[in-house]
Amino acid sequence: MKPKIVHKRKDCIGCNSCVLLAPQTWQMDTKEGKSRLIGSKEKRGLFVGEIFPIDLEANKKAAKACPMHIIKIENA
Secondary structure, three states: OEEEEEHHHHHOOOOOOHHHHHOOEEEEEEEOOOEEEEOEEEEOOEEEEOOOHHHHHHHHHHHOOOOOEEEEEEOO
């Protein structure tokens, strides 16, 4: 099973850590001031997306750096 990211976007404070550490997966939504998981789908208030193996380590660092602890890596 492919690793995936789960992002609780509503709690994002827009610190930009995830974008800096994994720009291939994250970008800032300048209207809302929150990060956006590129290519994700919303499921019950959570945004879920798959991670390519080459991007896994960068996203683990992004999850660890998130001050709100709202980025989770599953099936890694």
